[in-house]
Amino acid sequence: MANDDIDRANDFALKIGTVNGTGSTSANAMLMQVIFRMGVPVSGKNLFPSNIQGLPTWYEIRVNKHGHLARTPDFDVMVAMNAETYARDIEEVVSGGYVIYDSTHPLDEELMRDDVTFFGVPFAKMCLERFKGARVRILMKNIAYVGTLAALLDMDVDLIREMLAEKFASKPKLIDSNMQAISLGYDYARENFECPLPVRMEPMDATSDSVILTGNTAAALGCVYAGATVGAWYPITPATSIMDAFKEFCGRFRKDPETGKNLYCIVQAEDELAAIGIVIGASWCGARAFTNTSGPGLSLMNEFLGLAYYAEVPAVVFDVQRAGPSTGMPTRTQQGDLFTVVYASHGDTKHIALFPADPEECFYFAVSAFDIAERFQTPVFVVSDLDIGMNDWMVPRLEWDEDYTPDRGKVLTAKDLEAMEVFHRYEDVDGDGIPYRTLPGVHAKGAYFTRGSGHDRYGRYTEDTEAYKDVVDRIARKIESAAAAVPEPEVRMAIDAPFGLVTIGACRGAVLEALEQLEADDIEISYMRVRGFPFHPSVGQFINDHEITFVVEQNRDGQLLKLLTVETGASKDKMTSVKYYGGFSLSAHHVVQGVTEALERAGRVPAGKV
Amino acid sequence: MANDDIDRANDFALKIGTVNGTGSTSANAMLMQVIFRMGVPVSGKNLFPSNIQGLPTWYEIRVNKHGHLARTPDFDVMVAMNAETYARDIEEVVSGGYVIYDSTHPLDEELMRDDVTFFGVPFAKMCLERFKGARVRILMKNIAYVGTLAALLDMDVDLIREMLAEKFASKPKLIDSNMQAISLGYDYARENFECPLPVRMEPMDATSDSVILTGNTAAALGCVYAGATVGAWYPITPATSIMDAFKEFCGRFRKDPETGKNLYCIVQAEDELAAIGIVIGASWCGARAFTNTSGPGLSLMNEFLGLAYYAEVPAVVFDVQRAGPSTGMPTRTQQGDLFTVVYASHGDTKHIALFPADPEECFYFAVSAFDIAERFQTPVFVVSDLDIGMNDWMVPRLEWDEDYTPDRGKVLTAKDLEAMEVFHRYEDVDGDGIPYRTLPGVHAKGAYFTRGSGHDRYGRYTEDTEAYKDVVDRIARKIESAAAAVPEPEVRMAIDAPFGLVTIGACRGAVLEALEQLEADDIEISYMRVRGFPFHPSVGQFINDHEITFVVEQNRDGQLLKLLTVETGASKDKMTSVKYYGGFSLSAHHVVQGVTEALERAGRVPAGKV
Amino acid sequence: MTYITKPAVRHPALEKNALGLTRRDYEGAMSTLCAGCGHDSITASIIQAFFELAIPPHRAAKLSGIGCSSKATAYFMNEAHGFNGVHGRMPAIATGANAANRDLVYIGISGDGDSLSIGLGQLCHAIRRNVNMLYVLENNGVYGLTKGQFSASADVGTVSKRGEVNRHGPIDPVSLALTVGATFVARSFSGDRKQLVPILKAGLTHRGFAIVDVISPCVTFNDHEGSTKSYAHTRTHSYEVVQTDFVPLMTEITAEQDRDDVTAVTMHDGSTVMFRSVAEDYDPTDRDAALSFLRASQAKGEVATGLLYLEDSSEDMHAFENTVDRPLVDVPFGDLCPGSATLEELQKEWR
Amino acid sequence: MTYITKPAVRHPALEKNALGLTRRDYEGAMSTLCAGCGHDSITASIIQAFFELAIPPHRAAKLSGIGCSSKATAYFMNEAHGFNGVHGRMPAIATGANAANRDLVYIGISGDGDSLSIGLGQLCHAIRRNVNMLYVLENNGVYGLTKGQFSASADVGTVSKRGEVNRHGPIDPVSLALTVGATFVARSFSGDRKQLVPILKAGLTHRGFAIVDVISPCVTFNDHEGSTKSYAHTRTHSYEVVQTDFVPLMTEITAEQDRDDVTAVTMHDGSTVMFRSVAEDYDPTDRDAALSFLRASQAKGEVATGLLYLEDSSEDMHAFENTVDRPLVDVPFGDLCPGSATLEELQKEWR
Ligand SMILES: Cc1ncc(C[n+]2csc(CCOP(=O)(O)OP(=O)(O)O)c2C)c(N)n1
Ligand SMILES: Cc1ncc(C[n+]2csc(CCOP(=O)(O)OP(=O)(O)O)c2C)c(N)n1
Ligand code: SF4
Ligand code: SF4
Ligand SMILES: [Mg+2]
C-alpha cells in the first residue's frame, strides 16, 4: 500500500509496539487526539495482554479520510519500542512502509528489510540525558515517539501543545516536561530524516460533529441518562470500565444538590450470581438497574436469568464479549455469546437482545434497553464486545432528546390499585401478552408473590397443566412481540443485487468497507445489520429475497447464522457463513476474502475478478 | 373406552388419588408388582406435588397386554382416597368406568355421575375397628384398597401374600397385619360388589424377561458397572435418586473385601458449581466421575462446563429434566433442557449428549457416557427426565457383557511417556482431532498445564490467533466426529411412507402407540428416535427423504426441531412440530392429535379419516 | 397441608395494634408444610412480631430462597410483596431491593441448606454489606424439601432417615456471622415464642443486617433413630422400613426457656436439646464476649440462645454507599437525567 | 514479565535434596507478574519448601483459580501437573482430584478475591471436608488482575488507586477458617521466607486442609496514597494522574520477623504493617486460644502470624468417607464392576 507515487495523505495505518505497564496509553491517546483535532477520521485499537506489567502490548491507529475506520492489518508505519517483539513488528509493516525504533541500542542486522525504511531514534538515550528518575524517563520515552511521529507525519505541534495545556491546566510543570519530550522526538526527526513522509496528515474538516469514546463509556452514560440508579457488578475484563465510567459520571452528575449524597447505589458484588440477583431485586422494587459482565460471568448468571424471565422481572445486562470458550483470551474480541444470551438458562427461555455496532449505539441502546426491559418485564441484553467496549471510536456527537420520558411499562400506581377491584399479576388484560405489575410498598392491593416455581395467571403456585401453560405461552407471545420494539435492522439495498449480507455488531465497519471494495469489482451486495433479537420480520424476508446471503460474524460456530435459521423464516440453504474469530477486530479483507471464496465455490464470480 | 361389551382383560388404566405423606407408595408398588407377576405388561406413573405432606398426590397404573405402556389419560378405574380431590378425580374417569371411594363419609350427591359405577368401601371405618394407632390405621387404609382392587380386578391374592412374605421375611408380624388389611378390602368388595369387573386381570406370560425399575436406579447401576468411583452432587428433584441408588449399590457391591472400606467416594457438594468442579477434578486425575442434576443445577454448571470443554477434561453429567423454566414445576416432566445441554457455557461450545428413552437405555447409556467422555475428553450428558428417572418402567432384563473393558481413550501410561521424546497435550497426533492426555502423578514427562485460558497445541498460554484457532478448530472437529460414537438413531421405516416422525427420549412409547393407531387409519409414518448428539448423518437424510417429518418433543419452543434444523443437513421446511409440555408424560393421543391436525393443515388427510 | 387442622394462630377477637389492625391482617396463605413443622411455629412468631410493631403489611417485603423454610414467606402477611427466588440467593435479591427502596421493612427467610451450603457466600457478603434487613435462618440440620439429606449445620454423629451418619463438623451460623462482622446476631428456638418474638422485633428495628438463627425441628426427617442428642425413643419403628413416604402428623414442639438457666427440649424423635439462654446481665455489645459465650456453651453441649450480639451504631449499606435518604425509587427522573446541555458540555472533553 | 531481571531464586550450585534433586528441579516457567509482586516471593518459598521436603515434583499437583496469584502455579515445579481452573472454584477441583487420587501432594494457590469473594463458599466447604491439601491464600487486599478493585480482605479506610475509600469491614480468612473448623491455620508474610518456608512444609505434611494466609503486597495497586496503615509517602505523584497504565518496577519487600516480637514492615506505598508472630510457647492446638490471640492482635492493630492452629489427629475427607487407602484411580476395573452374575441376581429383586 505505502507507495511514494500515490498521495497517502490521511490514508494510512500505524502501529506502536511497547511493553505493558510502561505508560504508553496516554502517548497513544495523544496521537489519536491530534489526528482527530486535525479533522481527520481516526480509530485506535488497543491490543493488550491479560497481564499487568511486562508483556508486549500494541496500539494500532488507522487514519482514513473516507471514514473507513475498521481495523486494517496493513501497517504503513511501525513504532517498535519493545525489543522483544522487534522481529514480529518489523515483519508486519507493508512493503514500502516505515519502522521507527529506539536506536539507543543497535538493531539486529537480521531484522533489517530492504523494502522498508528504518528510522532509528535514540529515545532512551535522549530521555536519559534530559530527564531525571527512572519513572519519568520511561514515561517520557513514550511522549518522545509522539514527537517523532508528529514530524514524520506532519502533525500539528501547536495542537499538541494546546492539548497538553488543557490536560495539565492545573499542573503547568507537566506541560513543560511533556513538550520537552515531544521536542526531543520531533527535532531529532526533522534533523535526521526527510519529513514529512508520503503517508502523512493534512488538515481536514471531517470530525467536527464527532467525538472519540469507547463503547463502555457510552453505555455507562446511557445508563445515567436512562435514569438507572442501581448498578451491581463483579470486575471482569472487558466489561469493568462500564461500571467505572458509570461511577465517574454519577460522581459528577448524580449528587443530591442539597446533601451531596448519591442519587445512585453501586454494589460491587461478590460474584456475578450476586450481581444479577441484586439487579433483579432492585428492578423488582422499581429501580432501573443493570449489571455488566463478560462470558464467564454470563455463564454464572444463567440460573437467575431464567428466574427473571419466568417471574417477569426487568433486568438490563451488558455483555461485553471476549474470546471464549471458558476464560479464553480475556483481552481479545469475539462474538461468541449469541447463543448463551438468547437462550440463557435451562428450560424454555428466550431473551431480548440489542446488538450495538459502536459506542454511539451503545449509548442509545443502553437507554432503549431499560425501556424495553420495563415494557416487557424481562431481562434485556446489550451485547457488545471488547472491540466496541474498550477501543477508541470516532462517532457522531451524542444527542439527547429532552422530551424523553422513561417507558416504565405497565406499572400500576397506588391510585390505579385503589380504583381496582382486584389485581392479578400475570393476567393478559390487554391481549398483548404483557401483564400489569406492581411495586412493593405501593399499595396493599398490589401485593403478590413473585416466584420462579409454577404459577398461574393470578400469581398463585400451581402444578396444573393449563394454568402453567397459560403463563408460559403468554410469555412466549410477549417475547415474540418484542421484535417490533427492538431497533430495526440497518439496511443498505444494492439495486437488483443477487446477493445479500447479514451481519451484527462491531462487524459493521469492516463489512461496509468490504462492500465498497466488492462493488468496485462489480460485485453488488445488499447489506443488513441486525440490531435486535427477536429478529424483525424483515430479516427473514431479506435473506429469502436474495439468491445467496453471506452471514458475517465473529465466532467459530456461525451462531448468528444458526439463530437466523431457527428464529426467522429464512431458508437455510440461502445462507453462507463468513466467519473470523481470531480475537482481533474484523478487517475488510476478511470479509472480501470470505465472500469471494464463497462466490467462487458457488461458481458466481466472473473469472479474473478476484 | 370402558365398555361392557368388549373384553377388557389386561387392557385398562387405573388411578389412585391420595394425600402426600400418607404412605401410599408401597400400596401402589404392590399393585404394580402383582400385575407384573401375573405376567401382564404394566407401567406406573407417580404424580406427586413439590411438598412433603398434606397435598394431593396420584398414582397411575396402566395395564396393557400389547405392551403399550405410555401414559394414558383415560382412566377406567379411579381409587379416590382424598376427599379434597373427589370432584376432579371423579371427573377424570371415562364414561362407563368405576370409582372406588372411602364410604366412611358419604359422598356428596353433586359429585355422582350417571355413566360411572361407584363402589363405596368404608376403608377408614374398617381400619379404625381393626387396627390400633393413628399411624397404623392411615397406612392400612392404603393396603386395604389394594385388597378391594384385587377383588374387583381379579388379581391373584396368593401372589400378594407371597410378595408380602418376601418383603417382610424378617418381620413376620407385618405379613400378618398387611394381609389383614388386604382381606378387609377384598372381602368387602366380594361381599358387596359383582366381581370381577369387565376391566380385569388375566394371567399372561409377557413379563418373564423383564424387570421393573426406574431410570435413576438404572443410571446409577450403569455408573457402578462402568467403574465410576467418584460421584459428586447436590440434592435436587428429580435427579436425587441417582446418587441415592449409586450409594446403595456401592454399599452392596463396592466394599473392599479385605478392609470393608469403600471403593468409591461420594461427595455431597455444597452446590452444583462445586459438584461439577469435583467431577472435573476427579476426571482430570483419572477417575470415572459423574454428577446428577436437573435444570437449575445445570444452569449453575455452565461456567465449569465450558472449562471442561476447552481444557478437554472428561465429565459425565446426568440431567434429569423437569418442567422449567426456573424452579418451574419440580415434580413434573419436560424435555426443556436440550439447548442448554448442547450449547452449555458462553463462547463457542458444543457438547455430546445421549438421550435414553427408558431405564434400560439409562443403564447402557450410562456406561457409554463414560466411554465417550474419556475417548473424546469432554463432558458427556445423559439427558433423561422425571418420567424416565422416577417412574416405574417395565423393561427387558439388563445384560452385562463380561468382555466389556472401559474405553479410557488416549491416556498415556508411564511406560508410554518414558519412551517418548516429548509430550504435547493438545496436538492432533493421529489426525482424528483427539489429542493424548496424561494423568497427574504418572510421569514427570507427562506434566502439563491445564487451563481454560487461551492455549496452543503444546498447552502453553497463548493470545496468538493461529495458535488459538489451531486448538478450537480441532476441538470442533473432535466433537463433530463423536456423531459416529453416540448411539445411532432407532428407526422403523414404513414402506413408501410419505411422512416421517422424529422424536427423542421418553416420547418413545407414546409415539409408537400413536403410530399404530395412525396406521390403523392408513396413515403410514416412518419413525426415527435420535439417541445421541451430535446427530448421526442419517438423521438429516431421514428428514429429507420424507415429504413431511413430524418432530415430537416435550417442550414449548420445539428445541429438538431447532437443533435438527441447525445441526443436520435437513431442510427446515420439511419439519412440523408436535409438542406437549404440560408436565405429565406424553400420551399417544397427544401425538395422534398433533399429527392429524398437522396433516389436516397440510391438506393431507383423507376426508373423514380422523 | 390443607386439610389437617393446624396449630392455628389464635385471634383474641378484638386485639388491635397501633394501626388498628388485628393479627389476622398479618396472616398469609394456608401453610403446606408438614403438621408440627418448626417452620410454622416461626411463622406464628413472625406474625406476632409484625403485629406488635404495627408495621403496615404493604410496607414490608418478604424474600426467600428455596426449601420448606423458604416457602414460609407465603404464610404470613398476604398484603406484603413476596419474592421466592432461587436456592441460596435470596441475600442478593434483598440487597438489590434494599438498594432501590430503603424505606421498606425487609424480612428474609432461609433454611440451613439455603444459607450454609449453596448460599454461604451470599449470606456472608450480605452481612459484610450490613444490608438493612431481618434474616431468619430456619435451622433444622437437614434439607427438608429434598427429603432429608444432611445440611452443613447437621451435628457430627447425626443419623439420617436413610441410616447414614454425618461425620462433618457443623457450620454454626451464629459464630460465622459474628466472625464476618454481623451487627445483630441472635439465636432462638421455634417453640419458644416468648423468646423469639422480642428477638424478631429487635431484629426488625435494627438498622443493618439482623440474623436470627432459629432451631426449627423437621418432624419428618428428624423423625428417626440415632440422633446424637437422643435418648432411646419409644415408638415401634416397625413400619419405617416399608413406608418411606409416610409422614406422621405431629404436633408443634413448644417450650419456653428460663432466662439464666438451661432448658431441655424434647424433639419429635425423642432426643433432647439443651438450650442455654443468655443471662440477664449478659452484655450483647461485646463481640469477643459473645464468641466466648458461644464457645463455652458449645463445650458444654448446650445451644446458646438469645440476643447474642448487637452493634447499635452500625452503618448499613446505604451509609457505606452514601446514598440519599429517600428511596432511590422515589427520585424523580428529572433529578436523575443530566439533560442535553450537560451532554453537549461533557462531549467537549471527548474531542 | 520476561525482559526485566527478576529477584531470581538463587541456586547454591550443588545443594541437593534427599532425592538428589536441586532447587532448579522445582522451578517453573518465568513469572509474568509485576516486578516486586509479593506473589513471586511466595513462589520462591514454595519452591524451597517442596525442595526441602524432597517431594518428587511429578507426584504433586498444583491447582489454582483465576487472578495474578492464581497464575503462580505456573511458576514452580514444571514437572507437576497444573490446573488453572475458573475463578474461585479451585477448591472443588482439588476436592475431586483428591477424591480420585489421595496419594498426590496437592497445593492450591488462590487470591483474596478468588477465595473470599466469589470462592468463599467453596473455601469454607473444602475446609469442612478437611480435604488433604495445602491452600495458599496470597492476600493483597485487591483484585490485582482486574486492576485494583477492593477485595473482601481490604481494610476499612483503604484508598484505591482510583481514589475510592473502602468502608466495608474485612473478612479475615484466618478467623473464618478457624470458625468453620479448619484443622491447620497459619498466616505469614510473603517477604518472610524464614517463617513462611517452615509453615508451608508443615502444611504440606499435615493430613487435612492446611490454609496459609500470606500477606502479599500488590506493588501496582497498593502503590497509592491513603492506606490506613501508611505514613505519608515520599515520591512525587505528579505523573499519577496521567499515566494510568504505568506500573513502576519495584523490588520485592523482604523482612524477617522476630519470634516473640512485633516487626514493622514498610510496604511499597510507604505504609507500615505490624506483624506479630506467635510466641515460642504459643499452643497451636487450642482453637479458642487461637481465636483469642487473633482478636487480641487485631485489637492492637497487629497482624498475627505463625502457625496459629493445628489439629493433629484430624480426619480428612477420605476418613469421613471411609475410602480405601489406595488411590481410587489405582483400583483395577475388575474390582469395580460387579459383573454379570451379580446383575442377574440383583434383578430378581426387581420382579
Ligand atoms: C440450584 C438448586 N439446586 C437444588 C435445588 C433443590 N433444593 C430445593 S430446597 C433444597 C434444600 C433446602 O434445604 P433448607 O434450605 O435447609 O430448607 P428446609 O427444606 O430444610 O427448610 C434443595 C437442595 C434447587 N431448588 N435449586
Ligand atoms: C467468573 C469470573 N468473573 C470475573 C473474572 C475476572 N477476574 C479475574 S481475576 C479476578 C480477581 C482476582 O483477585 P485475587 O483473587 O485477589 O487475585 P490477585 O490478582 O489479587 O492476585 C477477577 C475478578 C473471572 N476471571 N471470572
Ligand atoms: S419436611 Fe421437615 S422442614 Fe419440610 S415441612 Fe416437613 S417437617 Fe418441615
Ligand atoms: S497487579 Fe499486583 S498482584 Fe498482580 S502481578 Fe502486579 S503486583 Fe502482583
Ligand atoms: Mg433445612
Ligand SMILES: [Mg+2]
Ligand atoms: Mg488479590
